[in-house]
Every structure is written in C-alpha cells, then in structure tokens.
Amino acid sequence: MTAPPVLAVPDGAPPLGSRRARPLLLAAVAVCAACGLVYELVLLTLAVTLAGGGIAVTSLIVAGFVAALGVGALAAKPLLAHAAPAFVALEIVLGVVGGLSATALYVAFSFHGTSSAVLVLATAVIGVLVGAEVPLLMTLLAGDGRSAGRLVADLNAADYAGALVGGLAWPFVLLPLVGQIRGSAVTGMVNLVAAAVVAAFVLRGRLGVRARALATAALLVAATVLAVLLVQAQDIVETSRQRLYADPVVADLTSAYQQIVLTQRGPDLRLYLDGDLQFSSVDEHRYTEALVHPVLSRDPSRVLVLGGGDGLAARELLRHPSVTEVVQVELDPAVLDLARTRLAEINHHALDDPRVRLVVDDGFRWLRDAGRAGDGTAGFDAVVVDLPDPDTPTLGRLYSTEFYGLVARVLAPGGQLVVQSGSPYSTPQAYWRTVSTVASAGLGVTPYHVHVPSFGDWGFTLAQAGGPPPLALSPRAPELRFLDDAGLAAAAVFPRDRPRLDLEPSTLDRPLIVDDTRAGYAR
Incomplete structure (x- = not known):
C-alpha cells in the first residue's frame, strides 16, 4: 500500500509536531x-x-x-x-x-x-x-x-x-x-x-x-x-x-439597536438616530400634529402607537379628550429612557401618564402575536405608525405589505391607521411606495403632506378598511398650533411636479422601499 502523502517543511527546521x-x-x-x-x-x-x-x-x-x-x-x-x-x-x-x-x-x-x-x-x-x-x-x-x-x-x-x-x-x-x-x-x-x-x-x-x-x-x-x-x-x-452635526452634541449613547444623539443650540433640541434627524423641537409640532390629529377625527378611545419612542405622538394623543388608553410598542428601551428624562419637558411627561402602557418589543413580532393573544391587545380604534425611514432591510420589513396586514388585523371595525411615509419631494419613490404598500394590505388610502422646516415637504398616509378615509379634524380636537381644517384640506393636494405614482408594493420578499429610500437620499 502507498503511504499517505506528507507535507514537507521548506525551511529545513524540525517539525512542530511535539505534544507541546x-x-x-x-x-x-x-x-x-x-x-x-x-x-x-x-x-x-x-x-x-x-x-x-x-x-x-x-x-x-x-x-x-x-x-x-x-x-x-x-x-x-x-x-x-x-x-x-x-x-x-x-x-x-x-x-x-x-x-x-x-x-x-x-x-x-x-x-x-x-x-x-x-x-x-x-x-x-x-x-x-x-x-x-x-x-x-x-x-x-x-x-x-x-x-x-x-x-x-x-x-x-x-x-x-x-x-x-x-x-x-x-x-x-x-x-x-x-x-x-x-x-x-x-x-x-x-x-x-x-x-x-x-x-x-x-x-x-x-x-x-x-x-x-x-x-x-x-x-x-x-x-x-x-x-x-x-x-x-x-x-x-x-x-x-x-463634525457630523451642526449643533453641539449634548447627549450621546449607543444602545443595542442604534446610536442615539441629542444636539442643542439655543432652544433647538434635536434627536438623531443612527445619524438621521428624528425631530427638531422648534418645529416638531407641525410634524406631530399632522401625524396624529387626522387619525383622531372619529374620537377614538384606544390607540396603538408603533415606534414614536420620543413620546411626542403620545403627547398629542393624550391631549385629545376621547383617548382613554394608549399602548405604545417601542423596540429600544434606551429611547424610552431618554424620552422620560431629557425629552420629558418636550413631550409633557407623556410616557409617565397612567393612560399610557409601554411595551418594549419589536413591532412586527408584537403585531404577529397580538392577533391571536386574546388578551385585549387587538381592537384598537386608531393606530399611529411613527417609525424611522426604511433605509435598512431591518426597517424595510416595517414598511411591507405583511406588516400593514398585521396592523389592519388589530384595528377595530371603522378604525383608522396613519403612517409617517417620508418626503414626497425628496424621496418620492419611497413615499408613493409606502402609499401603495398600505393599500396592498386591503385598506383604502388617503395620502397627504405638510411642510416641516427641518424636514422639508413631509408626507403621511391615512388609511381604513372599506375605502379612502376623509381628511378631517374632530370637532373635539384641542387647539392646535399649526393644523386647521383649511390647512388639512390643502395637505391632500400634490403639485404637478410631484404627481401620484402607482408603484408595486414593498414586501418581505422584495423590500423595494429600502432602495427607494437610499436612492432618494443619494439625490
């Protein structure tokens, strides 16, 4: 029989085969x-x-x-x-x-x-x-x-x-x-x-x-x-x-999920997550009022918030007299800690209000389990989806047909959903992709947009089962700083250079919205 091949030692030194x-x-x-x-x-x-x-x-x-x-x-x-x-x-x-x-x-x-x-x-x-x-x-x-x-x-x-x-x-x-x-x-x-x-x-x-x-x-x-x-x-x-931020950094921490940075110059306090601006305190009321109050037109009682860890959406919800319970699902406990400390003055201590129940969990996982839990985690009169832009695959799954299908499942009959949808001007493909994706979950959609100086032209999607919901404010709405009936009516009008686009929905299998968002950022 032929002996097995042995590798030679080129430099002539003794082999390193000793037990040590x-x-x-x-x-x-x-x-x-x-x-x-x-x-x-x-x-x-x-x-x-x-x-x-x-x-x-x-x-x-x-x-x-x-x-x-x-x-x-x-x-x-x-x-x-x-x-x-x-x-x-x-x-x-x-x-x-x-x-x-x-x-x-x-x-x-x-x-x-x-x-x-x-x-x-x-x-x-x-x-x-x-x-x-x-x-x-x-x-x-x-x-x-x-x-x-x-x-x-x-x-x-x-x-x-x-x-x-x-x-x-x-x-x-x-x-x-x-x-x-x-x-x-x-x-x-x-x-x-x-x-x-x-x-x-x-x-x-x-x-x-x-x-x-x-x-x-x-x-x-x-x-x-x-x-x-x-x-x-x-x-x-x-x-x-x-060097990445124009204003002085006053707080900086890295959680298990993201980098969280606060900057401040004078009265302007800004929150960044992974380098992306989440709000500026001088104009966040424009964004927050436009996000929250249209979905409250039917005076809901139970409201679900997905994301919104800064507490600003919860603040506006608690101002509405019909809201008796807010369930807020946020992935990152570090953001919630910041909202209850450094941001508490801005959000009016909303996350410490007894009407708010905080859930630290992934929104997709929580929704998947909520429909079969039988413990009161379904049957919401309104849902507010306030998540970061889908510029990564992880976030892209939260802008998918499957995700909005899970959201629709926890809505009570006649309940409405609102989604922050990005900029119809800077990222038009991503914006209209979001609108199409919400519609692909079997919901009627009403797109609208407002001007937020720190963001530019910013868009939202209002949705409900059975057809597109009307844009309106509740007669019981509190006095708002920015939004009124005339402004909300104008928000449904899109200019000729940013017309509606009918796009294929984004899914878990094909997260098209991620490339849309990144391409818009690049432009």
Whole structure:
C-alpha cells in the first residue's frame, strides 16, 4: 500500500509536531480565526452604521472578503519557504490594520461624508492578510508524518471553533461593552498577543536572532499604537462625531439597536438616530400634529402607537379628550429612557401618564402575536405608525405589505391607521411606495403632506378598511398650533411636479422601499 502523502517543511527546521508545540499552534489558529471573523463583522457593522447597510453593500463586503481570502492564499506562496517569520510578521500587520480599521472608517466618514473607498480598501487588505494565514500555518504544522487529510482536519476544526468564538464575541461582548472602535482595537491586541506567544514559545527555534529582535520591536510598536488608540478612542469618537452635526452634541449613547444623539443650540433640541434627524423641537409640532390629529377625527378611545419612542405622538394623543388608553410598542428601551428624562419637558411627561402602557418589543413580532393573544391587545380604534425611514432591510420589513396586514388585523371595525411615509419631494419613490404598500394590505388610502422646516415637504398616509378615509379634524380636537381644517384640506393636494405614482408594493420578499429610500437620499 502507498503511504499517505506528507507535507514537507521548506525551511529545513524540525517539525512542530511535539505534544507541546502542536496544541499551541492550533490554539493560535483558533485565535487568528476568531480575530479574522471579528474584523469582518466590524466591516459589516460599519457598513450598516455609516453606509446604511443595504443588501447590496452587505453582499459586496461578504463577497469581497471571501474573494480576498483566495487572493491572500495565493499571495502566501512565495512566503512558504520562510513560513515562521512570515507568519509572525503577518499577524503583527493584521493586528494593526484590523485594530485601526474602525477608526479609519469612522474618521473618513465624519471628515469626508463617505467611507466607501476606505471600506473597500479595508475589506481587501484584511481579507488578503487573513487568507494568507492558513497556507503559512499548514506549512508550519507539516512534516511530522501526519497525512495532509489529518492536517487539514485539525486546521479546519481549530479554524471553525475560533470563528464561532469570534462570531459570538462581537455582538454579545465587544460591541455592547466597548463599542466599534475600541472593540476592533482590542481584537488587534489579541492578534498581537497570539503572534507574541507563537514567536516566543513555538517558533523560537525557527527564528534567527535578527528576526526575533525585529519581531519584538514590531510587536512593541504595534502594541503601543493600539494602546494609544484604546486610551484616546473616546476623544476620537467625540471629535469625529461633532463634525457630523451642526449643533453641539449634548447627549450621546449607543444602545443595542442604534446610536442615539441629542444636539442643542439655543432652544433647538434635536434627536438623531443612527445619524438621521428624528425631530427638531422648534418645529416638531407641525410634524406631530399632522401625524396624529387626522387619525383622531372619529374620537377614538384606544390607540396603538408603533415606534414614536420620543413620546411626542403620545403627547398629542393624550391631549385629545376621547383617548382613554394608549399602548405604545417601542423596540429600544434606551429611547424610552431618554424620552422620560431629557425629552420629558418636550413631550409633557407623556410616557409617565397612567393612560399610557409601554411595551418594549419589536413591532412586527408584537403585531404577529397580538392577533391571536386574546388578551385585549387587538381592537384598537386608531393606530399611529411613527417609525424611522426604511433605509435598512431591518426597517424595510416595517414598511411591507405583511406588516400593514398585521396592523389592519388589530384595528377595530371603522378604525383608522396613519403612517409617517417620508418626503414626497425628496424621496418620492419611497413615499408613493409606502402609499401603495398600505393599500396592498386591503385598506383604502388617503395620502397627504405638510411642510416641516427641518424636514422639508413631509408626507403621511391615512388609511381604513372599506375605502379612502376623509381628511378631517374632530370637532373635539384641542387647539392646535399649526393644523386647521383649511390647512388639512390643502395637505391632500400634490403639485404637478410631484404627481401620484402607482408603484408595486414593498414586501418581505422584495423590500423595494429600502432602495427607494437610499436612492432618494443619494439625490
């Protein structure tokens, strides 16, 4: 019988097959795999927070990273004859590049308004470096009489186990505890530690005196760079972030779901979620009155609010004398905490009113369960959908036929629904797509729009079963600062340069509205 193939050791050094060396090197494989996956997840996270994270962008990053892995494997061929020093050098470079990647992307975005070029470059460079690891490690592990199949099995097992650790560490440990910039820097430090351990305890006999000196110096310099980044990370974030906002930042926090920023200049307090303006205190009454009061024309008693975590919609609902109960479903508890503290004066402490019941949950999941719960979570006289613009796939699902079908299911007979629908001027495709999508759920729709200085021309969709509802204010409506009957009648008229568009609805299967919104932003 023919003996199984054995991989040779190119540099003539003794094989690393000892009981001590092999486990250490396989552990290094697992650590490197964990770091490599974290770097990819950093890029994907930044693609969401900085570039909007569309399906196309996410797919390009994943595909580009995988392609770069192949390029890196080929590029490692000339280095196999000097696998030991090449591996140590590779890990040092990867630790620095990966550790600095989030900082570079964030600074590029804040100073130049885009980070696409840096994102592509970081994906390519990190992918090539990670791809070169496996050929070098296979070379280092070869030569002890083990077959190629057994060697690949060991490497794959260590690699996949490390990837699992990295995949869990990023969303559950690094990102929530230290954030994107410090998280990538910590991962870079781990990469450097792995390189140092391998150089000192596994490859010492394969590194000459000069190589060991160079490796030590490079490790010290790289560790110093990342240590400075860890110490200065907050200053870098604050300086870069302030460039994104015209007014001084007075509050900034990153929740499990989004970045939340408050700015203030004089009386103008503004809330931003993931960089998108949610309201300006000097004119939010225009938006909030236009959103809420048309859906109260029939003097509803029980009202459901989906989103609206700032408490402004609840404030207007509680001003109407017929409203006795408001159920508010908001995903992010951090927004609710802000609404009950820093925003309480603006929303008149609405979320602490006994008539308001807060539910911290995903709106889609809550609606799906509400129809079959039998616990009073259905039968609403009115529903207010006040959600951020659908510029990501996650938000796009909340502007789908399926979502509005679930909303219609919890409406009482004769109940009405209102949806904030974006700008018919700046994002006309997204606006009319929302109107078409609401209609596709079997509801009659009445589109309307008003001017909000901080937003521009802004649109809404009023809907009910059985036909388009009339635009009207209740005779019992409180005195409003902006909206009246004449203004509401005019709101139903659209100019000739922004005519109604009959578009295919957006669905879970085809979230067309995400591309509509992003295209409108780009224009």
